[in-house]
Amino acid sequence: MNQTTRQAGNQAGSQAGNQAGNQSTRLPGSAGNAGNAGNAGNESLRPASTAEADATDAAALSPPVELSVVMPCLNEAETLAVCVEKARAALAENGIAGEVIVADNGSTDGSQEIARAHGARVVPVALRGYGAALNAGIRAARGRYVLMADADDSYEFAHIPRFLAELRAGADLVMGNRFRGGIGPGAMPLLHRYLGNPVLSFLGRIFFHAPIGDFHCGIRAFRKDAYERLELRTTGMEFASEMVVKSSLLGQKITEVPTTLKKDGRSRPPHLKTWRDGWRHLRFLLVYSPRWLFLYPGLALMIAGIALIAWLVPAERRRTLPSMLCLMLGTETCFASFFLSLLGLRRR
Ligand SMILES: Nc1nc2c(ncn2[C@@H]2O[C@H](COP(=O)(O)OP(=O)(O)O)[C@@H](O)[C@H]2O)c(=O)[nH]1
Numbered sequence: 001m002n003q004t005t006r007q008a009g010n011q012a013g014s015q016a017g018n019q020a021g022n023q024s025t026r027l028p029g030s031a032g033n034a035g036n037a038g039n040a041g042n043e044s045l046r047p048a049s050t051a052e053a054d055a056t057d058a059a060a061l062s063p064p065v066e067l068s069v070v071m072p073c074l075n076e077a078e079t080l081a082v083c084v085e086k087a088r089a090a091l092a093e094n095g096i097a098g099e100v101i102v103a104d105n106g107s108t109d110g111s112q113e114i115a116r117a118h119g120a121r122v123v124p125v126a127l128r129g130y131g132a133a134l135n136a137g138i139r140a141a142r143g144r145y146v147l148m149a150d151a152d153d154s155y156e157f158a159h160i161p162r163f164l165a166e167l168r169a170g171a172d173l174v175m176g177n178r179f180r181g182g183i184g185p186g187a188m189p190l191l192h193r194y195l196g197n198p199v200l201s202f203l204g205r206i207f208f209h210a211p212i213g214d215f216h217c218g219i220r221a222f223r224k225d226a227y228e229r230l231e232l233r234t235t236g237m238e239f240a241s242e243m244v245v246k247s248s249l250l251g252q253k254i255t256e257v258p259t260t261l262k263k264d265g266r267s268r269p270p271h272l273k274t275w276r277d278g279w280r281h282l283r284f285l286l287v288y289s290p291r292w293l294f295l296y297p298g299l300a301l302m303i304a305g306i307a308l309i310a311w312l313v314p315a316e317r318r319r320t321l322p323s324m325l326c327l328m329l330g331t332e333t334c335f336a337s338f339f340l341s342l343l344g345l346r347r348r
């Protein structure tokens, strides 16, 4: 999976470089640049060295991009145009040298054509999934900074400057916080709003000390070089958690800004599945925290076992099996935590 994700990213990255060759005299993100993603097929027939040389020339010639806006997209024909237009307007109105990228997983509703027609660069991604698409789009980005946001017209692109201000001030990752900014009527299911998001964000804060109130906010921005250091692996929706967890573990500077969420503009249900994706997020948090998965439960079992033995022995009570089981299981679990932590340190 990881290999494939990385391949997808590299492929998209080299396409981006190749496209940039055609764009060198145009402004980034202008409509005329947009339709070149399809050139990938031609490029792949050429020797790698020529294509690489083109990419190097292009990088030298094209105007520098400060911020790339990347949108993951799977069949968002209803809302994509408005999102691309809003993102481009926010860049233009605030004098930000930027580009808009749509990372698409083979939409069949004409999303790719819509994106190009509205001035976005399309990065086609073969590997399916929210995380896989974003990873490829981000790797193809030419900006020093990247902002990602859904293509369903639920996030506020006019807030781009507040994310960029934090990045310019030195943050590595800037998370949007919808609970601080406001969630419109019908924008988030009650189960997500009052249980899923707050509980998972709370666990994320406890496990990883991430100063974040909204772990799953879909609008966020980061330095591209900081992102590359994370080496994210997940391909699905848990990509959102992986980014925050790894950024915290690497000690990156994380800040958050208030943002809003409004009801999306689609007539069909979202791609996110509450229980499947909720479980994937939780599993990810636990797997990356051997302390909470093994050490603390193990210690609790050991203490319970010792307390039971202390209670049983003086009175010469006979039922020692549960206490011994607690003690043994607790000890094994603590050892498991210790060895997994060692393994994690060695692989880092
Ligand atoms: N390329 C791609 N984009 C996806 C995929 N799943 C979701 N998206 C996009 O990711 C964004 C978030 O998905 P959405 O359905 O809005 O999920 P929610 O906001 O978490 O409820 C939208 O822009 C989707 O089009 C996928 O498998 N591939």
Ligand SMILES: [Mg+2]
Pocket: 150, 152, 154, 218, 264, 270
């Ligand atoms: Mg959404």
